[in-house]
Amino acid sequence: MRTLYYIVTSALVRGLIGQGITAFVVYQGMVSLRNALGYDTTQGVYDEPSGVMAALISVIGFLLAAGVFTDWLKWIGGEDPPLKHGAQGRPEWTRYINVDVNHKVIGIQYGIASMVILLLGGLLAIIFRLELAMPGLQFLDGDAYNTLFSAHGIIMIVSIFSGIAAMINYLGPVMIGASDMSFPRLNAFSYWVSIPAATVLLSALVVGGWDTGWVAYPTHSTTTTMLGVQMFLLGFYINGFSSIASGLNMVVTTVYMRAKGMSYFRMPIFVWAAVSASILQATITQTVGLALTMVVAQRALGLEFFTPVTDPALIELGFPGGDPTLYQHLFWFYSHPAVYVWILPGLGVISELLPVFTRKPLFGYKWIALSSVGIALVGSIVWAHHMFTSGMPVTWKIPFMISTLFVAIPTGVKFFSWVATIWEGKMRFDTPMLFVLGAISVFLLGGLSGPILGTIATDMHLHDSYFVVGHFHATIFGGFVFPFFAAIYYWWPKATGKMYSEALGKLHFWIMVPGFWVMSLTQMRTGVLGMRRRIADYGPDLGIADEQALITVATLAIGWSILIMLYNLIVSLRSQEEAVPNPWGSRSPEFMSPSPLPEFNFDGPIQVIGEPYDYGLDDSTYVVPASAAGD
Amino acid sequence: MGSRTRHFAIITVLIAVSTVVVYFLINLYLFERPFGASAEASQIETMFQAHFILMGFLFAIIVVPLGYAIVVFRQKEGDDTDAPHIHGNTTLEIVWTIIPVLIVVGFAIWGSFFYWDLVSANEGEVEIRVQGYKWDWTFYYPEHSVPGEPPRQDQTLVVETGQPVVLTMQANDVIHAFWVPQFRVKQDVVPYNIAIRSDNGDRQVIDLSFANPNYEEAAEAFNYSPQEVRIIPDQPGVYRLRCAEICGTQHWAMLANVIVLDTDDYQAWVNGELTLPADPNFANGTPDTEGYYLDELKAFCDEQEFSGVNCESEY
Amino acid sequence: MSEPTKSGSIYRRGNTAAFWLVVITVIELILALTFESAILLILLSIGKAGIILQVFMNISRLWNPEEHH
């Protein structure tokens, strides 16, 4: 009974109820208002402008009901409320469903959200992979298929954002020796705004689905009659607030909260990657927000941003029409670098774990650190390579081809430095290390299939084909999924104080890596042979039926392996055995503290007195308590 | 021979061998290309080969040392000591930055000229207009039309061997994309004529459509330049045009036949003496697999005596 | 810290900045109606932005946080 009471009165449940009520009230109010003004509100599954308004305001409803704004409202009234730490007299587990300012709690909240959303996105993928396993339409029609793959895309993206936020939030502050983020309340806001964003996004599936893919190119997105598109656009948009706020928070935290003696080039390498990703996240997210708003506005208000040719009277006067390629520029200006936001933290995890498991210093620390920044910078000026076939002038395409190829250089530096770290290293193959090696191999697949898409001549054949699907999944699995799993296994004993089963972890790895290789390479192969992306069916004339079946089998294998991981982790929580504080022999600050970490990470300020990765050097220390540093 | 030198000698040999093996695997099996039916296809094949060689080499240079280190240097049973303390080597870092820079610059310069060459106008090219709409394609042949009358149109793209063609494209609803894998070219097809509110609040549509008999004047007046792509078809056969940009419910079924004919057959088609296979479009009928039309195409191939490879490999 | 002369000069700094902002805005309008030079107008905007960033927004406090006390 108490448990039920705690759940019902939690911020999560209150927020969801608040959001539902707000959405209902605003929607009904708007419909009545529009009826009174003489608009027709009976077209479509729901009245679109009213739905947009209801969705936007419902987010505020959620946040108010969940209590995210409580402290800020007090501040408006002239109070200065202190930060509330701890479970507020409730059991500890309720911290994860209530608004909590502790960065570790928020990190774990993000992690759970990420896994839940990952399972949902994976389920959708499995449904349409079963459809594609054979030529011919079996159990889905065009609209259902289009909704499923569009939802798979954006749901996975939300999952990835939660995943990197989990890693950055949990690890960022403790790795630099801080007690928390710079802005703990803003941090909580970042997490909690992503929940109503997700519900708005998922509501797209109930209000009619949408068939635009996650890119939502006009003029298809501005004219489609599948009304879920609005909820998709808004959900995507609102999730952007979360990205911007958490990016900003991490940047400021890194600048001002580092422990004494921790110069930028003595930070754990993951922090470099996290900061590079955070800078991108805090800035470029705005442009996709604008692009999405523009589509929403064109649909709901009639602002003609993307309608190519206007009426003759206006043209004769010299009035310009809209342009559908404008959207593509604004969208990819964000969405290409966004891929680097997703993979940089993952690449950081690879660089972080390699020295620990090879017992050797990270080869070329500064080069790896700066290559993260380099990837972020170069990655920001390559967006139009998604538009090589869009009808852009040739003179615009060529500079983008050149800048795209240059991404290979910082990425290459990372790869070579990893190999040099492993060379002559005394490697141990615990589960996290296996996933790191898997990540390197899979990211290599993604990396090597990149340049062929970057040169325009070959991209003309491969653009929008299944080759791109294979390439994209390889970069994201290699750059995010495998490192994320490596991170989960690696920091699990630190975060929970319990150890998972190595045997099950290795089983997970040995199913997932071959499964992914088969899936990705076969996707690329079918793409070269002529399979388009985003199609509900393909002809037997392409001769790719066997390959398609193989992809489906591989997808199922990956799905099962992830279930094994979840089983492994959940079972470990019930184990009686406590994990040792530093099972991997790491030098990183978080392993200097007990497991799980205390509320404020350390008993007191710490101080950096050496290099972070001096494995193999006797008498070298990285961090000590400031009180023991003796100065 | 020191152990370090021995290790490097072994991996050098392994890298060389792996590069060759991986290149052949990619080229002959993994990334098998569809039959090439245009001059562009053979041209682009050079670029594919260059990339495959690069892929093979880069794959080998990362995976071979990685695998070798895993096998040779792994922690031995009962050894708890750390590995040697090697924290970096600036010369090495500079080398593996500069060499990729050189490769990238080379590829960028070569790729730019290559692409420029690929899309430049060919001598004596004729225009065929391609219109994409939900969910089918129509082709207009101004070459075979009478001025002032509605242009000649067909649901099949028919081109002549060796005759350079410039395909100009427009969509009249949403963005579609023109892709014939055997030609190796792809081009988005962008909409042109959705009207907006005019003074009295109505919506108007101006006719910049290829179907307009006065298309040329209209295009000139409104400064309208449609998307274009150039091909020189060189292998007779039947191929499929597939829409490559998501465009709604039946995007997957937005297909058209592309038929490359030699000069005699092409003339026969111009004169209306050649019957073409049906248009594989399901937008107005029951969606079915493309297989339904394959027998018909096969029969057409046999009848035309198309050299086996293009028709056999297709169906 | 808050000597009258010094704070008076801070007020004056604001006055001067506002004066120049208005002057540039007038120049902008006149330029637009006579020359139609986009580059010149953008340069003038950047000048105005510089004044606002430096005088009104005190951007230098980011790297020199103590200067206003």
Added chain:
Amino acid sequence: MSAVAHDHDHHNPMEPTRSEQVKMNRLGLWVFCLSESFLFFALLGTRFYLWRNPVDGIIRPDLAQIPAFIFTGVLLASSYFMNRAEVAISKDDRTTFNYSMLLTAALGLVFLFGVVLVEWGLATGPELLLGDGAFGAVFYAMTGMHALHVIMGIALILIVWNNGRKGLYTAEDHWAVEACAIFWHYVDLVWVFFYPALYLIGTAIELHH
């Protein structure tokens, strides 16, 4: 299960001091401004991408110049008073602080109503319609997005004015006033670029409505 060890001593041994927190707040606000700049640069990019034609190059709708000029002046004046308020609180001059804050908010409101009632023509009938191709779309998007920030700025000013009236800020510690000032000047800064982009740059195209 718990990711955080039970710890009932809720005292943070590494809590940032007030001056450290203010430094962080300041950087945070500037990063936020940088972030917003991407939004406004994207809008400017949209304007220059769409408002052009093959004959004249960069173009703009021929909108009434005088009201736009006056409202631009009003926004500049409000920025001036915002600055005055911030200087006043830093030397503990409460009277100047109070009336300057109120004046800033009032001038902000004048600007807002100027845009909404006159430029959008809600009072006088619009020169430019929402659906007038790229002209209408970009004009309403840019002024609308800016007006949204003006509204947020005015709300912030009124909150800070109210808290200042209660005596919550001192000459040494008035971060809220500084934050409010930076945000308000930022809104002005955006208009510095939007005003010429919308009203001055490019060949004027006559409107018929």
